[in-house]
Amino acid sequence: MTLITTPNLDGHDAFMAELLDAHRGLSEAESQALNAQLILILANHVGDLDVLREALALAGQK
Amino acid sequence: MPHEYKSFAYNPPPGLRTPEPRHGVVIVGAGPVGLAMALDLAHRGIASVLLDEGDRVATGSRAICWSRRSLEILDRLGVADKVLDIGTPWQVGRTCYGDQEVFTEDFGRDPGDRMPPFVNIQQYFIEEFLVDAVLDHPLIDLRFKNRVIDVEAGTEAATLSIKTPDGPYMLEADYLLACDGARSTVRATMDLEFEGEMFEERFLVADIEMEADFPPERWFWFDPSFHDGQSALLHRQAGNVYRLDLHLGRDANAKQEVRPEKVIPRIEQVVGPDFELDWVSVYTFQCRRLARFVHGRVIFLGDAAHVVAPFGSRGGNGGLRDVDNLGWKLAAVLQGRAPETLLESYDRERVQSADENLTQAIRATRFMTPRPGVEQLFRDQVLALAGKAEFARPWVNPGRFSQPTVYRTDAPDDRLLPxxxxxxxxxxxxxxxxxxxxxxxxxxxxxxxxxxxxxxxxxxxxxxxxxxxxxxxxxxxxxxxxxxxxxxxxxxxxxxxxxxxxxxxxxxxxxxxxxx
The missing domain is CATH 3.40.30.120 (Glutaredoxin)
Incomplete structure (x- = not known):
């Protein structure tokens, strides 16, 4: 499997809204914690180290 | 009652009077690695001179957790029965976050194995058993209070300058095996440097004696209520002696921390008031190695070649596997059954193993002592998730345990085989x-x-x-x-x-x- 970089999530607008809602009212530290947990949960769900490495590389691209 | 350390006899070496003939093998350092090395070679018919600057075994428990492979090696050397007799076999490691258990590892017992996955026993017992076997062996000349002060590494031999209570003398050896630990004199005199990472975090280590019925398991805590904001490790050893490691942080003062008025209240918070303190020390650690372990006629083993953080029992076990790897090769070369190039494979295989150990140790160290900022953030969130999601439990890293390295090879194999x-x-x-x-x-x-x-x-x-x-x-x-x-x-x-x-x-x- 390789990292999907084309549109793959139909409800992306809804996800963006819900992601921001989840952060509403949180302190900076709480937001950081939420983001970190999300990354860890999603990494486990993806379950493929090669895909995760591609994602890391893409995120790190300037 | 603290362990009774007896001192072994020093005898003036013959080299003080007349030059000794060149020896096949001189081993520097009579710790577990040097002692095991001398025994392994002796069992293969190779004589050696084994030098140690002191005259007693190591103080304090030090390397306590010996793996199945180490027990198999010690069995070949004739001392495993003594280890199994008084050591504490264990197979379960429990990890807590706060006071809640978040991750349990069971290394299991397979009826196909004679040896348990791990036995805990203080390093001084291992050394005593090995010293007894060494003193009984006619092919080993063990010399206490013989301190190496200089080494000249030639292409055909190594020359050692040695200091004794009766003055200095010289020895020549076809092969010099440096088993003289993390602060190796041989390494220093040859101007060889370790490469890798050093860590500033300080840990307190203590041997405590108590009548308690803690199960024979490894207990590790991140942020326990009894030790504010730091980590702690409790392990049962031979006898009623327990080993406690407490993370103190970067700024702890080593001299202050080992004072009874400071250390006893700390330990009381963990185990209550009924204990006796046998030994206490403060350490920092490193994850470093020499670029090469074979330098012509000088070969490095154990901590003299590579040092790792202690969580994962990779120091003592790694050292014994160095011995295991080198013994038969050096014997074959000295007996003319193999070309000298065979020793290059010691370098290749043990460097591979040291790198595996270093990688694992550095990962565990970063998890245990994260840097402030994002490292701390992710570490803490793995621990938080472990309490609510099963997947995150094995992500908690209290040290991954030493497994024997599988050496790289292109040798014939068949896919039908396991x-x-x-x-x-x-x-x-x-x-x-x-x-x-x-x-x-x-x-x-x-x-x-x-x-x-x-x-x-x-x-x-x-x-x-x-x-x-x-x-x-x-x-x-x-x-x-x-x-x-x-x-x-x-x-x-x-x-x-x-x-x-x-x-x-x-x-x-x-x-x-x-x-x-």
């Missing part, structure tokens, strides 16, 4: 009649036949193994027969389902040449 016993791996044990396969393999290279006849005419001892449930699981897999070539350190060299005598003969040559 991965566990692939070339490069330590041959797994299995019951054989009333004994064990590991004992039957002994300390020589061997051709082991399962359900077949070994090819005739090859210069290697042969063994026809009994086929039982464990053998089928560990050696046959999907095949009905197999032939294994096993090295003198019980590493699988090559294996076949249908062996051509020519292929076996080529693999045997590769074994003695140390080819990858």
């Amino acid at each position: 991965a566990l016993s692939r070339p490069g791996a330590v041959a797994p044990d299995a019951p054989q009649g009333s004994g064990w396969l590991m004992q039957a393999l002994g300390a020589e290279a061997r051709l082991v036949a399962f359900n077949c006849d070994p090819p005739a005419g090859l210069e290697v001892p042969k063994l026809r193994a009994e086929v039982n449930e464990t053998v089928r699981r560990r050696y046959l897999g999907r095949a009905d027969r197999a032939l294994y070539l096993i090295r003198p350190d019980q590493v699988v060299a090559a294996r076949w389902v249908a062996a051509e005598p020519k292929a076996v003969s080529a693999a045997l040559r590769a074994l003695w040449e140390g080819r990858e």
Whole structure:
């Protein structure tokens, strides 16, 4: 499997809204914690180290 | 009552009066690695002089957790029964976050193994057992209070300058084996530098004696209520002695921390007031190694070659595997049965293993002592998730435990055979009649036949193994027969389902040449 970089999530607008809602009212530290947990949960769900490495590389691209 | 450290006799060495003839092997450092090295060589018929600057075994428990492979090696050296007799076997590691258990590891007992996955026993006991065996062996000349002060490493020999209570003398050796620990004098005099990472975090280590019924398990805590904001480790050793490691942070003052008025209240918070303090020390640690372990006629083993963080029991066990790897190779070279290039394979294989240990140790260290900022954030969130999601529990890293490295090799293999016993791996044990396969393999290279006849005419001892449930699981897999070539350190060299005598003969040559 390789990292999907084309549109793959139909409800992306809804996800963006819900992601921001989840952060509403949180302190900076709480937001950081939420983001970190999300990354860890999603990494486990993806379950493929090669895909995760591609994602890391893409995120790190300037 | 703290351990009674007896002192061993110093005898003025002959070299003080007249120059000694050049020795085949001089070993520097009579810790577990140097002692085991001398014994392993002696069992192979190689004499050695073993030098130590002190005259007693190490103070404090130090390396306590000995792996199955180490127990197998100690058994070959004749001291495993003593270790099993008083050590604490264990197989379960529990990890807590706060006061809640978040991750449990069970290393299990397999009826196919004679040895338990781990035995905890203080390093001073291991050293005492080995010293007794060494003093009994006519091929080993153990010299206490002989301090190496200089080494000259030539291409054909190494020359040592040694200081004794009766003055200095010189020794010459075909091979000098540096087993003199993390602060190796041999390494320093040869201007060789460690490469890697050093950590500033300070840990308190204590041996405490108490009548308690803590189970024989490894207990690790992140942020326990009894030790504010830091980590703690409690482990049972031989006797009623427990080992406690407490993370103190970067700024702790080592001299202050070991004072009774400071250390006793700390320990009381963990185990209550009923204990006796046998030993206490403060340490920092490093994850570093030499670029090469073989420097002509000087060969480095154990902590003199590589040092790792302690969580994962990679120091003592790694050192014994260095011994295991080098002994048969050096003996074969000295006895003219193998070319000197065989020693290069010690460098290649043990560097590979040291790198595995360093990688694991650095990962565990970053998890245990994260830097402020994002490292701390992710560490804390893994721990938080572990309390609510099963997947995150094994992500908690309280130190991953030492497993024998599988050496890289291109040797013949067959896909029908199980991965566990692939070339490069330590041959797994299995019951054989009333004994064990590991004992039957002994300390020589061997051709082991399962359900077949070994090819005739090859210069290697042969063994026809009994086929039982464990053998089928560990050696046959999907095949009905197999032939294994096993090295003198019980590493699988090559294996076949249908062996051509020519292929076996080529693999045997590769074994003695140390080819990858």
